[in-house]
Amino acid sequence: MEDALLRIAGWMPALLQATVITAKLTVISVSVALVLGFFLAIGKISSNPLISKPASAYVFLFRGTPLLIQLLFIYYVLPELFPVFDLKDPLMAAYVAFSLNVAAYLAEIIRAAIQSIDKGQMEAARSLGLTHGQAMRLVIIPQSYRRMIPPICNEFVMVLKDTSIVAIISLPDLAFKTSQIAATKSSQLVYLPAAAIYLVLTAGFTILFNWLEKKFSLYE
């Protein structure tokens, strides 16, 4: 037992270094995806088919194909077809693939939250003379934040775990590093601290989102 603890302690620096990659990939991708997903959601809701159709197609494309293939496509296939798109850095490729993919899922979450707001709110706003845009910006969207926080948190945790697929492009994230240690040191024990680190990250994100949800429910 003591020996096991010592060995785990010895792996920790390498594991924590890999954790930085996992956490960065998750946080940055989800942040970029939030912005992109917001515009996609607004696009999907739009009554102008020139806006809603492309937005829907985007969401369909990125939800309808595996993330793994999207990642490989961006890292290997795209540069082969168009050399200007060679991202060279696997981390960069992962950022792009995850941002684009997660944006499609967040777009659906954001759209559902916006459309769940009672239609009496839009009617009241319009009857007071607000334009459709003002009503969305001042009345509908602010109310939708609270409703999208729990599913966004869910998505966050999913992305955190999905990042483990970056092993395929040899990006040394937490999962990849762990399996490397397991193989070279021929000890499966390393999966224990790795799982613990994933749990700590999940718990951290969940606490943050619970706090956000409270902050946005002040008026209830």
Added chain:
Amino acid sequence: MAIIRAVNIHKKFATVEAVRNVSLTVEQGEVIAVVGPSGSGKSTFLRCINGLETITDGEIYIDEELLEKRTHGRAHVHLSKEDRTRILLKTGMVFQRFNLFPHKTALENVMLAPVNVKNESRVAAAQKARSLLEKVGLGDKLGEYPARLSGGQQQRVAIARALAMEPEIMLFDEPTSALDPELVEDVLHVMIDLAKSGMTMLVVTHEMGFAREAADRVVFMAEGEVVEVAPPEVFFKSPESPRAQQFMRSILQQG
């Protein structure tokens, strides 16, 4: 001068004709109670007047300005967005379910449109909002969110919110139907005060007390049509049409 002139209004939804050939003129300062069984097109008619629904046929004038003229859904007037908004702002609407903005305090609910639509300064808008909320008896609830107000208080905020845009006419769609019985009085009291102050009002309501005390005319609708128009004392005592007589019997049984 007529504030509202609705001429031969029809409103068809996919399968139902909710409003059939309704004509109604509301003179300045008049208070009109619209009564009738559920599904008779009262809400739809009101919503057509303030632009939440588009009529299929007919003409609507607000303050003698043509807002809408259609035959078989085809429009004969094409107003700019600005003109349409300007004309529609002469109507203020109060909904059955209040529809207050839950993320805004009472004061912010009342200020929102003056600041964002009329570009009033926040200071001036807040001052006006405060005095309107005082007028409806909520001077001590300015900073409260709707969730912390009773239904009657919420509806009074909603009335103040509509009044803040200084409409020529107030439209009410069953403003007390969603309220617990003990909260109805406070809202009716505000509405009666408003009527006495000279506001033009078109009120869909089943509150006979309000109609008797404040209304100049009662309009009875059934199956999308206006069946009878009479002064309240006449209508409630001896309605002419069989359908109105039947409606009065059902109301009296419930009450």
